Amino acid sequence: MGGRSPRVLLTDQNETIKAAVSLVFSDSHHFFHLWHVLENIPRRLDYLSIWHDTFMEKFNKCIYRSWNEVQFEKRWWKLIERFNLREDEWLQALYEDRKLWVPAFMKDVSFAGLSAASRSESLNSFFDRYIHGEMSLRDLIGKYKSILEDRYEEEAKANFDAWHETPELKSPSPFEKQMLFVYSHEIFKKFQMEILGAAACHLKKEKEDGSTVLYGVKDFENSQDFMVEWDELKSDIYCSCHSFEYKGYLCRHAIVVLQMSGVFSIPFKYILQRWTNAATSKIPLSEKLDEVQAKVRRYNDLCRRAIILGEEGSLSQDSYNAAVGAINDALKQCASVNKNSENVSRSNLPAPLAIQGVAGVNHYGTITCGQQLPVCKVTNTNNPKNKFWEGARGQWRNH
Structure with missing residues (x-):
């Protein structure tokens, strides 16, 4: 971690882990996985089995529909009284740790997709494909290598797609x-669903206090009601569905409020760099999103030109030497220009990809911005499996 503690640390609900995190990562924000808390309820409250459905309905309302801390407190104690649970020690401990797992206490925290309401939606589900409870430590280490290999392949394919395709x-x-x-393809498609879903939302102004306005939003697609708070002065927006806190991008309810408030661009603070095409850059995402978009277009164009250069330069040793020399000279010039310019920032490139050949290319042709790329084979040099990706919309193949 570069000598720094993680900003947010998510763990299972466990007192021993809680104490260890407090000791070792005192500067980190520690939270419990919400899905793990919910998973423990049937086991911890098994004596409520005959009331399970009714209890969970009220419990979920308390957790997910509480707009603020005061509302949560009111609903929590009403729930405790109704089911006579004041003496339950596990629930007492859960209440004492409420700031570690209840969404109403997490307005200033973003988990960026690392926390979810169910295990199947969480990061843990990814590892469930590879490991199980009976696995030995030796087998686990071997599987971990396979996990890394698969992740390398996924990253290489995603980088390749980003060069060739623009979402519709x-x-x-x-x-x-x-x-x-701005967004990576995967996140853009998820955000796009929120954009389309905004058409099924109807809002009503509930309260106004200075620059802060509280809206009630009825989501007809999900048949649910949500509350959205918008502070025009601070450009702060908060929705009771907690999409930004848990997923890292704004929800349809927030989007429809922004539209009705005359705001037609996502405030910069709600664009996480980890979900953008500049995620691997050491330079923080600029507030000038137009420049970010232009940078992505320039990067894509340079990658296209590099493919043609790679094919031409590989035809002979002399052409290879000429290509390498030109690249080195161009790199020095770019570094010099960027060093002296405040308007141009230099981002890290993705993992290196080795171009194995371009079919159907005129070796004496050129490629311009916006020109379609020919079919090509790309090898991920970080991938121990030594596979290549064939074609703009092909598949991974073994050598």
Whole structure:
């Protein structure tokens, strides 16, 4: 971690882990996985089995529908009294740790997709494909290598797709156009669903206090009601569905409120760099999103040109030497220009990809911005399996 503690640490609900985190990572924000808390309820409250469905309905309302801490407290104690649970020690401990797992206490925290309401949606589910409770430590280490190999393949494919494809716009929304070249493909598609879902939302102003307005939003697609708080002065927006806190991007309810408030671009503070095409850059994401979008376009164009250069330069040793020399000279010039310019920032490139050949290319041709790429084979040099990706929409193959 570069000598720094993680900003947010998510663990299972466990007192021993809680004490250890407090001792070792005193500067980190420690939270419990919400899905783990919910998973423990049937086992911890097995004597409520005949009331389980009714209890869970009220419990979920208390957790997910409490707009603020005061509302949570009111609903919690009403729940405790109704089911006569004041003497339950596990629930007492759960209440004492409420700031570690209840969404109402997490307005200033973003988990960026690392926490979810169910195990199947969490990061843990990824590892469930590879490991099980009976696995030995030796087998676990071997499987971990396989996990890394698969992740390398996924990353290489995602990088390749980013070079060749631009997601399709599905609405005239300015938010969708804004994030088209900013978000990674995967996150953009998820955000796009929120854009389209905003059409099924109806809002009503509930309360106004200075620059802060509270809206009630009815989501007809999900048949649920949500509360959205918008502070125009601070450009702060908060929704009771907690999409930004848990997923790292704004929800349809927040989007429809921004639209009705005359705001037609996502505030910078709600664009996480980890979900953007600049995620691997050491330079923080600039507030000038137009420049970020332009950087992505320039990067994609340079990658296309590099493919042609790689094919041409590999034809002979002399052409290879000429290509390497030109690349080195160009790199020095770019470094010099970027060093002296405050308007141009230099981002780290993704993991290196070795171009194995381009089919159907005129070796004396050139490629311009926006020109379609020919079919090519790309090898991920970080991938121990030594596979290559064939074609712009092909598949991984073994050598």
